[in-house]
Amino acid sequence: MANFxxxxxxxxxxxxxxxxxACQARWDLLPQVQFTKVHRYEVGTFPRVKGGVVTTQCMHCxxxxxxxxxxxxxxxxxxxxxxxxxxxxxxxxxxxxxACPYDARSFNPERNIVQKCYFCYDFVENGQKPxxxxxxxxxxxxFGDLEDKGSELSRAIAARKAVQIKGTSIFxxxxxxxxPSFLPPDLKESSAVRIWQDIVxxxxxxxxxxxxxxxxxxxxxxxxxKERNHGD
Amino acid sequence: xxxQRISRRTFLKGSLVAGALATFGGRLVPLGQAxxxxxxxxxxxxxxxxxxxxxxxxxxxxAHVREGRVWRxxxxxxxxxxxxxxxxxxxxGTKTLYDPDRLKQPMKRVGEGKFQPISWEQAFKEIGxxxxxxKGRYGPQTLVWxxxxxxxxxxxxxxxxxFGSPNYTGHGPTCYSSRNVAFEQMYGGVPGVDxxxxxxxxxxxxxxxxxxxxxxxxxxxxxxxxxxHLVAVDPRLSDFAFFADEWLPIRPxxxxxxxxxxxxxxxxxxxxxxxxxxERTVGFEELKAGVATYTPEWAAKITGIDAATITRxxxxxxxxxPAAAIDPxxxxxxxxxxxxxxxxxxxxAALNALLGNLGAKxxxxxxxxxxxxxxxxxxxxxxxxxxxxxxDGAGSEKWPLIKAHGIIQIFPERVxxxxxxxxxxxxxxxxxxxRSSTDSGAFIEALKQLELxxxxxxxxxxxxxxxxxxxxxxxxLERYDPLMTAGNKVVLRQPAxxxxxxxxxxxxIITGLAKAAGLSEYFNFTLEQYNDxxxxxxxxxxxxxxxxxxxEVEARKPDYTKLKTPSGKIELACQAFVKAGSTLTPxxxxxxxxxxxxxxxxxxxxxxxxxxxxxxxxxxLHAIMPENELWIHPGRAGKLGIKTGDMVEVASKVGKxxxxxxxxxxIHPEAVFLAHGFGxxxxxxxxxxxxxxxxxxxxxxxxxxISGAAAQCETLVTVRKAG
Numbered sequence: 001m002a003n004f005x006x007x008x009x010x011x012x013x014x015x016x017x018x019x020x021x022a023c024q025a026r027w028d029l030l031p032q033v034q035f036t037k038v039h040r041y042e043v044g045t046f047p048r049v050k051g052g053v054v055t056t057q058c059m060h061c062x063x064x065x066x067x068x069x070x071x072x073x074x075x076x077x078x079x080x081x082x083x084x085x086x087x088x089x090x091x092x093x094x095x096x097x098x099a100c101p102y103d104a105r106s107f108n109p110e111r112n113i114v115q116k117c118y119f120c121y122d123f124v125e126n127g128q129k130p131x132x133x134x135x136x137x138x139x140x141x142x143f144g145d146l147e148d149k150g151s152e153l154s155r156a157i158a159a160r161k162a163v164q165i166k167g168t169s170i171f172x173x174x175x176x177x178x179x180p181s182f183l184p185p186d187l188k189e190s191s192a193v194r195i196w197q198d199i200v201x202x203x204x205x206x207x208x209x210x211x212x213x214x215x216x217x218x219x220x221x222x223x224x225x226k227e228r229n230h231g232d
Numbered sequence: 233x234x235x236q237r238i239s240r241r242t243f244l245k246g247s248l249v250a251g252a253l254a255t256f257g258g259r260l261v262p263l264g265q266a267x268x269x270x271x272x273x274x275x276x277x278x279x280x281x282x283x284x285x286x287x288x289x290x291x292x293x294x295a296h297v298r299e300g301r302v303w304r305x306x307x308x309x310x311x312x313x314x315x316x317x318x319x320x321x322x323x324x325g326t327k328t329l330y331d332p333d334r335l336k337q338p339m340k341r342v343g344e345g346k347f348q349p350i351s352w353e354q355a356f357k358e359i360g361x362x363x364x365x366x367k368g369r370y371g372p373q374t375l376v377w378x379x380x381x382x383x384x385x386x387x388x389x390x391x392x393x394x395f396g397s398p399n400y401t402g403h404g405p406t407c408y409s410s411r412n413v414a415f416e417q418m419y420g421g422v423p424g425v426d427x428x429x430x431x432x433x434x435x436x437x438x439x440x441x442x443x444x445x446x447x448x449x450x451x452x453x454x455x456x457x458x459x460x461h462l463v464a465v466d467p468r469l470s471d472f473a474f475f476a477d478e479w480l481p482i483r484p485x486x487x488x489x490x491x492x493x494x495x496x497x498x499x500x501x502x503x504x505x506x507x508x509x510x511e512r513t514v515g516f517e518e519l520k521a522g523v524a525t526y527t528p529e530w531a532a533k534i535t536g537i538d539a540a541t542i543t544r545x546x547x548x549x550x551x552x553x554p555a556a557a558i559d560p561x562x563x564x565x566x567x568x569x570x571x572x573x574x575x576x577x578x579x580x581a582a583l584n585a586l587l588g589n590l591g592a593k594x595x596x597x598x599x600x601x602x603x604x605x606x607x608x609x610x611x612x613x614x615x616x617x618x619x620x621x622x623x624d625g626a627g628s629e630k631w632p633l634i635k636a637h638g639i640i641q642i643f644p645e646r647v648x649x650x651x652x653x654x655x656x657x658x659x660x661x662x663x664x665x666x667r668s669s670t671d672s673g674a675f676i677e678a679l680k681q682l683e684l685x686x687x688x689x690x691x692x693x694x695x696x697x698x699x700x701x702x703x704x705x706x707x708x709l710e711r712y713d714p715l716m717t718a719g720n721k722v723v724l725r726q727p728a729x730x731x732x733x734x735x736x737x738x739x740x741i742i743t744g745l746a747k748a749a750g751l752s753e754y755f756n757f758t759l760e761q762y763n764d765x766x767x768x769x770x771x772x773x774x775x776x777x778x779x780x781x782x783x784e785v786e787a788r789k790p791d792y793t794k795l796k797t798p799s800g801k802i803e804l805a806c807q808a809f810v811k812a813g814s815t816l817t818p819x820x821x822x823x824x825x826x827x828x829x830x831x832x833x834x835x836x837x838x839x840x841x842x843x844x845x846x847x848x849x850x851x852x853l854h855a856i857m858p859e860n861e862l863w864i865h866p867g868r869a870g871k872l873g874i875k876t877g878d879m880v881e882v883a884s885k886v887g888k889x890x891x892x893x894x895x896x897x898x899i900h901p902e903a904v905f906l907a908h909g910f911g912x913x914x915x916x917x918x919x920x921x922x923x924x925x926x927x928x929x930x931x932x933x934x935x936x937x938i939s940g941a942a943a944q945c946e947t948l949v950t951v952r953k954a955g
Contacts, residue, residue: 016320018322026304031851042896046899047900049897049898051474053474135323136317137317
């Protein structure tokens with residue numbers, strides 16, 4: 001079985017936002033809902049200043065906290081590694097947004113659902129690439145099967161000494177001047193998610209009313225996340 | 233399963249009727265259903281090859297149409313420019329097509345900001361009558377046509393020729409005039425850079441990854457990945473400075489000194505391509521004498537870049553020759569930013585010549601030529617001789633080198649003067665000079681003085697807002713256009729969908745105006761006939777091209793041994809400039825203005841997610857960048873008590889704007905920067921209205937010598953925290 005992943009070569013990225021918009025157009029997203037984002041950073045003082053670009057998106061985590069907290073099973077990780085949301089099953093409770101350590105999920109207020117990068121799984125099933133990969137003028141994105149050592153992705157990861165964000169399906173080639181703190185952090189076991197699971201999801205079944213669960217879980221997760229961030 | 237298919241299709245239809253297709257991609261899992269929906273759709277799905285118009289590059293695209301709606305745009309893999317890929321703007325094209333604030337029918341002005349919808353027949357009849365009346369009273373030269381010249385330009389020029397006016401005027405002086413004048417005189421044409429193969433590349437303000445050209449991005453990224461060294465010379469940390477290997481934050485307006493210093497090093501250290509210089513250039517000795525005093529130490533004092541760095545990059549550039557280039561540029565320091573821009577462009581042309589890079593892999597190159605047919609046989613009788621000199625004096629004794637470029641920015645002054653003849657009417661097509669020329673306030677006043685202002689556009693831009701008649705053009709996804717060429721390919725723009733509203737292709741609008749203005753005999757042809765006439769020698773027709781989108785044809789390679797200059801060679805010493813009142817070889821001229829202690833030099837430029845003033849109301853692009861910010865150095869900002877996010881007032885001698893500040897180390901302390909393309913004043917464009925600030929409101933009307941360019945960055949401003 002394939003295990004899909006993506007490499008973003010930040011030495012090539014020009015920061016044009018082509019990926020952002022190709023994705024939005026392809027999924028017909030609301031303008032404020034962006035599955036893949038482009039961030040810029042500057043370091044140094046004039047005249048010795050360096051700038052760079054980091055893109056972020058759903059990391060398609062190995063053990064995704066969003067899926068673990070989802071009370072309806074709308075979010076799940078497929079056997080091929082792609083984390084998907086069944087938008088019909090999503091009730092818009094937004095726990096997953098709280099649980100996501102990467103701020104990679106967006107709320108769609110018009111449809112009352114949470115959405116995120118789906119690795120264009122429907123394109124992928126037809127042998128096509130995700131829209132962001134296909135459109136990238138800089139050729140900065142490579143998508144493929146991490147299990148297949150001969151895939152373009154696996155070969156590029158090896159040849160370009162890519163950095164894996166541990167616990168996720170995303171790899172970066174960082175630019176020479178990049179302070180690693182600008183990259184998304186490795187996925188850590190979140191105590192917040194654990195607590196939520198213990199309270200709400202023992203054995204994978206919802207034992208609390210969904211609305212009540214939402215409030216409790218969100219409070220717990222946000223509190224723990226805040227503390228963790230302060231700790232950093 | 234069948235039921236599911238039917239319900240899916242019905243749902244889509246219903247959504248279209250409601251004008252709010254939620255999302256085809258809304259269906260996620262279960263996958264069985266999603267696949268079924270896709271499988272049920274093919275009869276209604278189409279992929280139309282056409283040409284993007286989200287900027288001026290004209291990349292070949294594929295419009296993916298489902299149930300009569302363009303749901304997605306991708307690059308056409310057969311197109312040499314897009315190569316199957318698109319920038320943010322190209323991807324966002326559907327939001328321009330389906331922009332609820334688009335122009336939807338012809339409009340007639342009935343008061344300040346008030347318009348009344350009218351029929352095309354009424355619009356043509358009234359405009360045609362007025363044009364004939366003004367022609368009778370003042371002569372045909374009273375009509376000026378302003379445009380950002382696009383594929384339709386030959387037909388706009390044909391209208392003006394038929395009318396008898398010499399006054400077709402492009403946007404060049406607010407963009408590339410100085411570069412063109414320099415290279416036209418010295419090289420016989422304007423070459424581009426072979427970005428794919430360049431090994432050492434210097435950009436003077438040319439913001440390659442900000443003012444994006446899709447093909448250039450693809451090539452420079454590939455070259456960098458193979459080890460090309462990229463140098464960004466810019467007073468601010470531009471998008472290209474982000475991407476490049478090194479950023480040299482030069483004192484704004486002094487790039488000329490840097491280039492002269494580099495020429496000095498390359499000549500003095502014998503680093504130039506001597507064989508190329510002997511065989512393919514004239515005037516080397518004069519150039520050598522001309523730059524003798526421009527030492528790196530001299531240049532360091534002016535530019536703020538130390539002499540060792542200037543010497544180093546000159547040596548490194550020369551060592552990489554001929555796969556080395558200093559970019560001829562576009563709008564930046566060699567284009568229209570400074571009073572000395574034409575000297576800078578001449579120095580850039582000379583430096584490239586010393587590298588022997590013209591026609592070399594990784595150097596400069598002219599595009600190949602495609603031999604089209606002559607359509608004049610179907611375009612009516614020979615037009616009359618144009619009446620009188622041009623309105624702006626371009627091509628006259630005072631301005632001998634710029635007949636093709638004009639001087640658009642002086643329009644407001646010229647309208648007031650009435651000499652040598654009055655200007656009473658203007659047609660403005662695909663251009664928004666109120667925000668793209670200089671001194672917005674003066675431009676608006678000029679429009680108010682005219683007897684007839686007609687704007688042809690897809691949206692109610694800031695200029696259309698002051699027009700007597702606004703004629704809505706169909707968007708690029710709804711119309712045909714004259715042919716596009718890219719390398720040895722011919723590409724066709726064709727509609728992906730029928731016009732959504734009562735809009736028309738520009739050729740229909742121009743034909744309608746011509747017929748109403750008594751010029752029927754010149755416009756008895758269709759656009760298809762015109763394109764077929766062009767294609768005839770290539771054995772193609774528009775109908776055939778419509779099916780394939782892109783056709784490879786025979787193209788002539790440029791002959792670099794016979795340039796279109798008097799000597800047939802690169803003219804390092806160029807008499808044409810002497811005749812025009814300048815120096816024989818490139819020489820130092822300081823910028824026009826120097827900021828005082830409390831002042832800043834105001835600089836402007838492009839961002840990667842917007843094009844000029846045309847995309848600020850595009851919902852996707854607006855969401856990424858809704859407004860611009862004033863970049864200001866922390867040292868200067870601190871003294872003024874300004875923090876990032878504060879509203880500040882920026883004032884020049886012609887205008888004032890309010891905008892948010894962005895305090896950044898990425899800008900020279902002497903300058904403040906504002907991205908172009910914001911500050912829309914038309915309430916009808918709901919997303920863009922009042923977002924950010926309009927740079928053109930601050931820029932006075934200035935005309936640089938020789939090139940007639942607008943010298944936009946010769947603008948001094950003061951900045952203070954807004955109350």
